Amino acid sequence: MSKYSVKPDLFIDFAGIRSPNPFWLASAPPTNTGEQIMRAFDVGWGGAVWKTMGAQVTNTASRYSSTNWNGQRMMGFSNIELISDRPLDVNLREMAEVKKHYPKQALIASLMVESTREAWHTIVEQAEDAGADGLELNFGCPHGMNERGMGSAVGQVPEYTEMITGWVKERARTPVIVKLTPNISDIRVVAQAAKRGGADALAAINTINSITGIDLDTLVPRPNVDGRSSHGGYSGPAVKPIALNMVQQVMSDPEATLPISGIGGIATWKDAAEFTLLGAGTVQVCTAVMHNGYRIVEDMIDGLENWMYEKGFQSMEDFRGLSLPKMTEWKDLNLNYKIVAQIDEAKCIGCGLCYTACWDGAHQCIHVDRVSGAVDGPVEFHAKPAEIEAISRKSIAVTPIPKLDGVKDEVRGSYTTPLARVPRVDETECVGCNLCSLVCPVDECITMVEVQTDLPAETWEERSSECLMKESC
């Protein structure tokens, strides 16, 4: 049970931008019009970043493509859509209307214009006059706009990022968020530049350069625009791990760290909690809404509240950044920590996925020998997978016929796996890599259990400096 009995409060003050919850719609098709944003606010979104306004564009047909995985649609999503193709005055008029009707929600204007001081000054004034609570500078769009010296063409050059952020800050009265591109070797360099330029906050990540695939009939990559394609910006569940890493990198760098809005593959409250644990103040969502609509926010809010309630967190600040100290460099990990895999024979269904994974992808220390007799030791001591399968293939199997065999067909209701099919871990060879527990389809069937080594914790840093001193290794 919770330490607290009151309902957790999701309220956020993000660099001075107030929002009833951390869930913002990212600048994208779901925030194309005022009508859309008002419907989104109606179902619970705490904020919205208006689809980028500024330079004149024309969009193509088609614009999107996706990667499916194992029968699931849109594990990854790619777009070649540019910024808003609506007239600026229409966007600004609608923005004012939304702000009037929804004063509590955060309304952010995403901006992108040609790289001149005057152009930026003008658009900043226009957006703020329309009632924007904050400005997000789109230095990340990886397609189309960058060919015209905007978007990621700015975000990939630290000097440009610093300069334009500076121009904006000369005029801005509201907080300025710089949205970072991941299409760069070290995101911290640009984050530092934005901070030097005076940015109040960051948003990361924008989409990742991508080709989602190629039509194997026509040989045209996707998406197909009249027989040709162009690289797109990748998003969706596939990019979340990359985004988490980049957020952590920025938040662990004192010269870069600022309030950050986490973006990249967020679709559930768990994703949001993870970004927050790495320091994000708000999260932005696009692809999940494009897949399943605005109402996904209902469970994002509810799920996050329930989790906070169980963990005893009353506010977002109670847990923001708590996982940051648990990330270190590799050299600071304890090399004397030992775990081994254990397989629960009562839960095992006998699929053998752990066996295959260990033999082909790990260290050949899982064996199917509980009945034939356990043998520990190196790979030479054991039958090869192909030899085991060959024996099964040679066996004579027949359809059980009650009349001929004298037994009724077996009822599988109280299924237990024959012990002969339950694999076993040779703990003397197991390196504790986790792979078997990752591939196992049964919850809690394979657990990684700590083995006491009686050795004190020791990092690579410590071990290698010791080696240097002793000159022994």
Added chain:
Amino acid sequence: MQELLQQVPEIAEIFSDLHPPFEAPMAVIESNRCLNCFDAPCTGACPTHIDVPKFIKKIASGNLRGAALGILDANVLASSCARVCPVEVLCEGACVMHGLNERPIEIGRLQRFAMDDFDLHGGKLPQRSDENRPEKIACIGAGPASLAAAAELKQQGFQVTVFDKRPLPGGLNTYGVAEYKLPLVDSLREIELIRELGVEFRFGVEIGDETSLAELEAEFDMIFIGVGLGAVHRLNIPGSSLPGVVEALQFIEDYKTGKTPEIAGNVVVVGAGNTAIDAAIAAKRLGAKEVSILYRRTREHISAFDFEYRQALQEGIRFIWLTQPMAVHGSADGIISVECVRVEIAVDGSLKPIEGSGFHLDCGMVIPAIGQAPMLELLAQCRNVDLEHGRVVVDRATGQTTNPKYFAGGDCVNGGREVVDAVADGKRAGVTIARLLEAAYV
């Protein structure tokens, strides 16, 4: 045979698929549910050891041709097995999904999906060898066992002739499988692929006497016996020869070949095996008013698979337990009723009629389905081929009989199992014959 490759529309409607085929996106989703087990239990449970995860993952990746060829490599009657196999007690019964309290992977339907696509694209059986071998092999009977042996041998380049006394190939696969599981036309279409390999078929040829066997031995290097079972057990009660008493396999053959397009009135089926249930359901679908299955013991004793029994209940078949037929009443114009008596099971398991329990079941048709006898007349003629309990004795791994020139497989060896068992027997024999002839040739 070509004209038979068109199914009668009315029959097709009455006997629509028991398990309808997959739509493509659903097949992919189902394929992706498969865990791809090591030393997969489904593969182990399949008598032909089809590499199930391998073909399922090919469906998932969109490699349907590869999936079908992989299946055919293990089982040349893969199309019909996908539909007629009692998967509940074979591959799907062994699926590890049961351990997660989940539905097993629908292996049968996925196999059908791959095979339907193969047929749709005019797929042909591949040759395994470019060689044209001179050795000749005779297969007696054109049922699943012989077809599997013949296909294997022809694929390896040998000269194969299949003999059957009937006008159509396939044995029970063509004549004896419920139409809602495998339409006759689909059985024939599948065998057409084997004929296209170059297997020769001689229909209407009864091999049975010493002369014909001697001629076979003289002409062929090896002989495969795939004759199945013989005559059906007769219902030995008064009135059992009246018209209107039609033995189950005959009844199934008749409706499948269009000779019994509809049925009126009540039908009584005697016996509760899988064939009895096939016949009962068919009678019901062909229009019978009430179909009753008489069985002298109780549900726990029936030889039908559990899922067949449940299917029968769903189709409205009535089971009358602990009841034996005593006589069929009627005249040469037809029958009127079956006289029955209730029985009780004594402590020692024997059956005892209950006095004064006699009653009449009104019906216009009686279908005995009480099993087949071995093909003793023919089998006894094969020199030095040992029999045991009416079954041909073989080495299970090779199918070789006690006479090294003779091989055997299918129902005449295993006593009456499934199509897939016969295919496995035939394939093992084919592989062995090829190996032996190869060795002798060198």
